[in-house]
Amino acid sequence: METNLPKFESVFTIDCVIFAFDAGKLKILLIERNEEPFKDWLALPGNFVNTDEGIDQAAERILYELTGLKGIYMEQLHIFGDVGRHPQGRVITVAYYAMIRLSGQKEPKPVSSFAKKAFWHATDMLPKLAFDHTKIFEKSLQKIKNKIFYSPIAFELLPEKFSLTQLQQLYEVILNKKLDKRNFRKKMLNYGILKELDEKQQGVSYRAAKLYKFDRRKYNKLFQKELSFGG
Amino acid sequence: METNLPKFESVFTIDCVIFAFDAGKLKILLIERNEEPFKDWLALPGNFVNTDEGIDQAAERILYELTGLKGIYMEQLHIFGDVGRHPQGRVITVAYYAMIRLSGQKEPKPVSSFAKKAFWHATDMLPKLAFDHTKIFEKSLQKIKNKIFYSPIAFELLPEKFSLTQLQQLYEVILNKKLDKRNFRKKMLNYGILKELDEKQQGVSYRAAKLYKFDRRKYNKLFQKELSFGG
DNA sequence: ATTACTTAGTGTAATCAACACACCTTATAT
DNA sequence: ATATAAGGTGTGTTGATTACACTAAGTAAT
Numbered sequence: 001m002e003t004n005l006p007k008f009e010s011v012f013t014i015d016c017v018i019f020a021f022d023a024g025k026l027k028i029l030l031i032e033r034n035e036e037p038f039k040d041w042l043a044l045p046g047n048f049v050n051t052d053e054g055i056d057q058a059a060e061r062i063l064y065e066l067t068g069l070k071g072i073y074m075e076q077l078h079i080f081g082d083v084g085r086h087p088q089g090r091v092i093t094v095a096y097y098a099m100i101r102l103s104g105q106k107e108p109k110p111v112s113s114f115a116k117k118a119f120w121h122a123t124d125m126l127p128k129l130a131f132d133h134t135k136i137f138e139k140s141l142q143k144i145k146n147k148i149f150y151s152p153i154a155f156e157l158l159p160e161k162f163s164l165t166q167l168q169q170l171y172e173v174i175l176n177k178k179l180d181k182r183n184f185r186k187k188m189l190n191y192g193i194l195k196e197l198d199e200k201q202q203g204v205s206y207r208a209a210k211l212y213k214f215d216r217r218k219y220n221k222l223f224q225k226e227l228s229f230g231g
Numbered sequence: 232m233e234t235n236l237p238k239f240e241s242v243f244t245i246d247c248v249i250f251a252f253d254a255g256k257l258k259i260l261l262i263e264r265n266e267e268p269f270k271d272w273l274a275l276p277g278n279f280v281n282t283d284e285g286i287d288q289a290a291e292r293i294l295y296e297l298t299g300l301k302g303i304y305m306e307q308l309h310i311f312g313d314v315g316r317h318p319q320g321r322v323i324t325v326a327y328y329a330m331i332r333l334s335g336q337k338e339p340k341p342v343s344s345f346a347k348k349a350f351w352h353a354t355d356m357l358p359k360l361a362f363d364h365t366k367i368f369e370k371s372l373q374k375i376k377n378k379i380f381y382s383p384i385a386f387e388l389l390p391e392k393f394s395l396t397q398l399q400q401l402y403e404v405i406l407n408k409k410l411d412k413r414n415f416r417k418k419m420l421n422y423g424i425l426k427e428l429d430e431k432q433q434g435v436s437y438r439a440a441k442l443y444k445f446d447r448r449k450y451n452k453l454f455q456k457e458l459s460f461g462g
Numbered sequence: 463a464t465t466a467c468t469t470a471g472t473g474t475a476a477t478c479a480a481c482a483c484a485c486c487t488t489a490t491a492t
Numbered sequence: 493a494t495a496t497a498a499g500g501t502g503t504g505t506t507g508a509t510t511a512c513a514c515t516a517a518g519t520a521a522t
Contacts, residue, residue, distance in 0.1 A: 180510080180511075182511095182512085183510070186509095187508085190508090204519090206517090206518060206519055207517045207518040208517090208518070
């Protein structure tokens with residue numbers, strides 16, 4: 001650090017909220033801490049930012065060290081900077097969030113000894129988390145609830161090939177609300193952002209559903225038009 | 232700062248993007264810097280966060296010191312933490328934004344000597360700003376463009392009593408697009424979030440328009456219902 | 463092969479919001 | 493009184509959202 005900057009320095013961390021959809025449940029990635037404070041508590045994967053790295057790179061590095069997950073595109077959620085949020089002093093944290101598909105993902109496993117383990121945990125029964133991580137989680141859940149309406153984030157959570165029923169279940173879990181099957185299908189198919197495949201689900205008892213893929217090209221075309229007032 | 236925190240410290244600042252609507256133009260609040268680096272440049276009001284204050288309080292304090300504006304509710308926009316964004320070392324900044332009504336507001340005037348002056352500047356002809364402040368401004372403009380569709384931010388920018396034409400002009404300026412008068416009025420009035428007053432505009436040549444107020448209670452009721460899929 | 467079971471898949475009518483589009487009204491200034 | 497400039501208003505069309513219930517297809521067990 002060079003010399004003529006004032007001495008108002010703060011310790012600076014990153015916490016990651018990584019969502020996935022598994023067995024009909026929305027889950028997030030947690031670690032069990034191996035360091036004080038909050039040793040042995042469950043927490044969001046998070047750690048300190050180095051002074052020589054940008055915060056986006058720091059987020060990637062930290063997630064990798066604590067969970068073994070690599071190359072996940074995260075976005076900023078919010079900054080939490082209350083004076084009392086860390087028991088040992090002033091620590092400002094940037095929360096990042098991401099939504100990923102589990103299929104093809106390895107089991108999470110910490111690379112650094114900072115975390116004892118890393119694992120997926122259903123969001124509907126979260127235990128108390130370290131620091132203010134419960135608050136951070138709640139804010140990110142609210143964020144994806146809003147975002148699902150105007151952004152194709154739902155598809156990030158599903159396998160590449162999915163059935164309409166799976167897609168509907170995901171919406172229902174995120175919105176915490178039952179949806180009508182016919183209306184849901186009609187609306188989704190009318191958007192024209194799904195590509196119907198010549199494949200069916202494998203290995204299910206009972207009738208197999210048709211599979212679809214998300215068509216990103218069509219999606220981008222569609223959402224370049226803005227909302228309007230009949231201008 | 233206490234002792235057993237690691238030494239990954241960063242200098243930490245806040246920058247404010249304050250929008251207002253004046254003379255048919257969208258404007259933001261700028262300062263002329265009185266300190267190196269970027270002495271004499273135009274910049275967003277911004278400064279260092281103290282280690283003993285929360286970031287939201289810091290934002291309020293900094294805005295006051297540099298512009299004399301007090302009690303303005305700002306929200307976080309984004310964090311900018313590239314390694315090279317400050318010429319003297321690693322500085323992470325949190326951008327805050329707010330939209331305010333000019334009527335009843337005093338002329339901005341710095342309280343601290345950090346800024347030579349503070350003033351409103353139209354957003355459609357911004358000069359080059361210090362640091363990465365142009366990028367920060369652009370991100371906040373994008374934010375309010377999106378937000379105007381689902382949040383009553385437009386009303387924050389108008390005087391308490393306003394005409395429908397004023398409201399439409401504001402939408403047109405923010406969205407950068409002409410709107411149809413009849414459709415705009417129909418839609419706005421149908422929302423039922425405007426209260427019609429028994430007053431008319433004063434001091435205009437030509438026919439005076441009816442004045443309206445924003446009805447926050449009705450707005451809140453309306454926007455508790457969520458978007459849906461016919462569930 | 464028949465049956466039981468479970469999920470996949472489908473259509474219509476009613477209501478409501480979005481859009482395109484052009485003229486008359488009212489207040490003021492001269 | 494007349495010119496000017498902004499205020500204010502209505503309708504038909506189109507497309508989206510909603511509510512709602514049955515048949516079709518595949519698998520498993522007998």
